[in-house]
Amino acid sequence: EAQVTQNPRYLITVTGKKLTVTCSQNMNHEYMSWYRQDPGLGLRQIYYSMNVEVTDKGDVPEGYKVSRKEKRNFPLILESPSPNQTSLYFCASSLWVGANEQFFGPGTRLTVL
Amino acid sequence: KNEVEQSPQNLTAQEGEFITINCSYSVGISALHWLQQHPGGGIVSLFMLSSGKKKHGRLIATINIQEKHSSLHITASHPRDSAVYICAAAIQGAQKLVFGQGTRLTINP
Numbered sequence: 001e002a003q004v005t006q007n008p009r010y011l012i013t014v015t016g017k018k019l020t021v022t023c024s025q026n027m028n029h030e031y032m033s034w035y036r037q038d039p040g041l042g043l044r045q046i047y048y049s050m051n052v053e054v055t056d057k058g059d060v061p062e063g064y065k066v067s068r069k070e071k072r073n074f075p076l077i078l079e080s081p082s083p084n085q086t087s088l089y090f091c092a093s094s095l096w097v098g099a100n101e102q103f104f105g106p107g108t109r110l111t112v113l
Numbered sequence: 114k115n116e117v118e119q120s121p122q123n124l125t126a127q128e129g130e131f132i133t134i135n136c137s138y139s140v141g142i143s144a145l146h147w148l149q150q151h152p153g154g155g156i157v158s159l160f161m162l163s164s165g166k167k168k169h170g171r172l173i174a175t176i177n178i179q180e181k182h183s184s185l186h187i188t189a190s191h192p193r194d195s196a197v198y199i200c201a202a203a204i205q206g207a208q209k210l211v212f213g214q215g216t217r218l219t220i221n222p
Binding site (some may be wrong): 031033035040041042043044045048050056058059088090092097100101102103104106107109 | 155199
């Protein structure tokens with residue numbers, strides 16, 4: 001089954017404790033992206049990757065890191081989480097961002113205390 | 114002003130009604146996506162449009178490139194259509210999607 005998986009689905013952590021949210025896709029997609037969704041602000045892009053070892057900042061990259069060492073995986077790293085990073089996070093993938101269907105992961109609800 | 118604007122923000126209707134959700138954008142795009150997000154959070158792609166009209170079951174999506182406007186229509190609405198509908202513009206020349214704020218649709222039985 002074609003899918004994007006994210007783990008964990010729910011996470012409660014404390015300020016400053018490094019965490020990683022994993023994202024994996026099994027569709028051999030070139031493009032992967034991370035978004036955060038906040039009430040009243042909608043979905044906003046954090047980082048994206050057009051291929052292995054090619055990543056770039058989205059609209060809200062501060063406080064986040066990513067890596068793309070393999071085509072299927074695109075982890076999101078919060079080196080020192082803060083309460084303003086409490087949000088619902090989505091990973092997505094597609095063949096290409098423009099004219100191809102987007103596939104979203106199930107979401108990770110993160111709470112930073 | 115957001116590059117992608119949706120209206121209405123909230124819509125409540127009775128089962129069976131014809132529903133229209135609008136999306137306007139102010140930038141050049143390579144495609145316009147319509148997404149559905151059910152309570153519980155998962156996001157599903159409904160349509161991707163670069164011109165004209167697409168239909169899938171009771172859902173119809175249209176786009177007018179000259180007017181920079183797209184609409185999502187639901188015919189014979191049903192309570193299971195209750196969800197947040199989001200339009201997203203794939204910006205021409207950029208590797209990004211810009212999202213509208215979403216329309217929360219509630220269909221009452």
